Amino acid sequence: MTQTKEALLLLEDGTAYRGTALGMEGTKGGEICFNTGMTGYQEIYTDPSYFGQIIVNTNSHIGNYGVQLEVEEESDSVKISGMVCNTFSTIYSRHTADYSLQEYFERAKIIGISNVDTRHLVRHVRQKGVMNAIISSEILDAKELMDELHKVPSMEGLELSSVVSTKTPYYVGDETESRWRIAVLDYGIKKSILHNLTLRGCYCKVFPAQTPFEEIMAWNPDGFFISNGPGDPAAMAYASNDVKKMVDTQKPLFGICLGHQLLALASGISTYKMHHGHRGLNHPVKNLITGLCEVTSQNHGFAVNPEEIQGHADVEVTHVNLNDKTIEGIRRKDRPAFSVQYHPEASPGPHDSRYLFDEFAKLLAEA
Numbered sequence: 001m002t003q004t005k006e007a008l009l010l011l012e013d014g015t016a017y018r019g020t021a022l023g024m025e026g027t028k029g030g031e032i033c034f035n036t037g038m039t040g041y042q043e044i045y046t047d048p049s050y051f052g053q054i055i056v057n058t059n060s061h062i063g064n065y066g067v068q069l070e071v072e073e074e075s076d077s078v079k080i081s082g083m084v085c086n087t088f089s090t091i092y093s094r095h096t097a098d099y100s101l102q103e104y105f106e107r108a109k110i111i112g113i114s115n116v117d118t119r120h121l122v123r124h125v126r127q128k129g130v131m132n133a134i135i136s137s138e139i140l141d142a143k144e145l146m147d148e149l150h151k152v153p154s155m156e157g158l159e160l161s162s163v164v165s166t167k168t169p170y171y172v173g174d175e176t177e178s179r180w181r182i183a184v185l186d187y188g189i190k191k192s193i194l195h196n197l198t199l200r201g202c203y204c205k206v207f208p209a210q211t212p213f214e215e216i217m218a219w220n221p222d223g224f225f226i227s228n229g230p231g232d233p234a235a236m237a238y239a240s241n242d243v244k245k246m247v248d249t250q251k252p253l254f255g256i257c258l259g260h261q262l263l264a265l266a267s268g269i270s271t272y273k274m275h276h277g278h279r280g281l282n283h284p285v286k287n288l289i290t291g292l293c294e295v296t297s298q299n300h301g302f303a304v305n306p307e308e309i310q311g312h313a314d315v316e317v318t319h320v321n322l323n324d325k326t327i328e329g330i331r332r333k334d335r336p337a338f339s340v341q342y343h344p345e346a347s348p349g350p351h352d353s354r355y356l357f358d359e360f361a362k363l364l365a366e367a
């Protein structure tokens with residue numbers, strides 16, 4: 001099936017791109033951000049951390065290996081608000097694929113646009129910074145579409161975890177064969193993180209985002225895992241207050257991405273919105289403890305404030321980004337708690353950082 005319907009991508013600053021509609025027809029806005037990964041589009045689209053965002057894939061061919069249900073899904077549905085790419089392929093070749101990305105998007109009611117000069121678009125976002133955008137295959141007049149775009153909320157100050165989090169607790173892993181009971185706080189968790197925890201002997205109880213701390217403690221966990229997720233961490237006082245209480249139990253705690261930002265907030269360190277964030281599979285990070293470099297998978301638009309860590313009594317920086325020196329990992333000096341801004345589960349991405357799950361297991365064994 002060839003895509004022929006025209007679509008319009010409009011940015012908050014008035015920049016417009018005309019292209020071809022893909023997925024479902026309609027109109028949808030979100031924060032526009034780009035992912036430079038060469039592969040792993042299905043994992044990206046189903047990662048709940050991307051909720052509310054329009055993803056620009058810089059890889060020039062998207063869709064050419066179709067989709068594989070379950071195996072490559074990081075949650076139970078497609079979470080992105082929209083997708084932008086250069087060449088969109090409705091033809092796919094992979095014998096394990098279930099169907100095309102076009103069909104996947106149609107079923108998930110996702111709106112996208114192809115035949116966009118993504119190099120130009122990404123340079124523009126890199127220079128001007130992250131902003132809201134809207135895709136439409138129904139409103140092709142930029143002025144009219146701008147009125148719709150103005151209705152899209154700003155990502156700054158937005159709490160989205162409670163929208164994507166599980167509504168009821170559930171268990172992952174084998175209770176009898178596991179060594180530890182881990183309370184997992186689901187702020188938008190990816191399945192591959194749970195998989196990495198269970199592989200290391202964790203029996204996980206996954207709690208909804210706003211679960212009262214007492215209810216979590218009533219399960220008597222051996223440690224805590226604070227998940228990734230969408231939105232602005234500074235708008236989640238309910239979560240950072242609870243993370244503080246978890247840290248104070250002195251039980252091992254590990255946080256990834258949003259979970260890292262929440263550990264910082266719980267330790268009295270603020271977060272800020274980045275110029276255009278980090279999203280890709282090749283971000284170089286230096287581990288300051290070992291001196292080794294890791295190539296990491298990343299997806300974040302907020303970061304931890306470096307000035308407030310300097311000289312902090314209880315927190316130290318463990319990892320830095322070698323591109324821009326932003327904070328990539330912290331640990332508490334007084335508690336068995338640590339976190340990273342990037343994605344050691346690496347789905348998609350290189351596996352350099354999976355040792356962090358082993359370090360969590362080590363803390364649990366020591367406790």
Ligand SMILES: NC(=O)CC[C@H](N)C(=O)O
Nearest residue numbers: 049228229257258301302
């Ligand atoms: N992957 C994540 O957990 C993202 C965290 C946060 N929403 C950010 O954009 O920085």
